[in-house]
Amino acid sequence: MTLSSLRACIGQRPFANKIQHPRAWCELRGFGLILGLLVLGGACDAEQPPVPSPRTLAVAQAVAPALNLEESRMWMTVGERRFAITLTNHAAARAFAAQLPLTLNMADLNGNEKHAELPQALPVSASRPGTIHHGDLMLYGSSTLVVFYLSFDTSYAYTRLGRVDDPEGLAQALGQRSVRIHFSKK
Template sequence: MTASLVISHSSHSQTQIEGRSARGVRALRMLGLLSSLFTLGGNGEALAGPRVISTHATTATVQSEESRMWMTVGERRFAITLADTEAARAFVAVLPLTIDMPDLNSNEKHAKLPKALPTSTIRPGTVHNGDLMLYGAQTLVVFYLTFDSSYSYTRLGRIDDPTDLAQVLGRGTARITFSRD
């Protein structure tokens, strides 16, 4: 971001101006940083004080609760951390949802949702045990094995602890309930 202005034809003068400009930019950045620190610190209290830490902890707890949902299969309940995507927010809006999900390729359960969701597809390369994704705009997929894939999906979330997920889902169709609580 260093701007250079040539006042004379000598390279020495140009170097001096560039050096001053770079020092000026650094000084402005430092001034902005100090200004931010004073603003955050209020009346000169230390930034590491309990007020700042407790505010951060409260925010983290609120975000954690907002980004959580549940998947229940029979008697087993799995916590899911939602992705920060428009599709995940739209999926939560249709909950609670109980849906029969047939098996596909011996690595996933899938089902058509009642309505299409917004998409933002990615090619993950490797799909992981516990990934909750959207294929197309309306097919919900729960993956219970890790494998490489060339397909595109929209990320909805991830099962926090997918241990025994394959056994719990079993072969064939599984009745799964998705809920916020």
């Protein structure tokens, strides 16, 4: 379609001339559709959060203390089995690590998790994970520690504390009974 034919179509009433210029009308509608998509695409791009500069990232990392490798690793001992756990890097996990060493009698619930009340409440940053994975170490509310040994879907909200690095054999070690679990930094 040429610019002059486009001007001719724009100046005319489209419905009255639709039969006389069907190809021009289709091209004009196609042009409008493309133009509309470009406008919407630009609006979507405008809603994207800005990418932080390296200086902004450096300041954020300096303000929020990160867990070093030694602090991010802890251990969970069940009977003779020992499992390494990598903690998440946020306040709740750091507060939990500060309570270690800790031995808890953990009751079974629903045949998929062990739970116990902590001696002190932790900061909460709860979200709905949708799916729980075996080996997840979570906080329910502000003081209920939960170790999941089976995967399942959930609508409940938890604060993620960490995850068992290799959950192979975790379900067998925990069983479907109450169990005494020792959490430690070493």
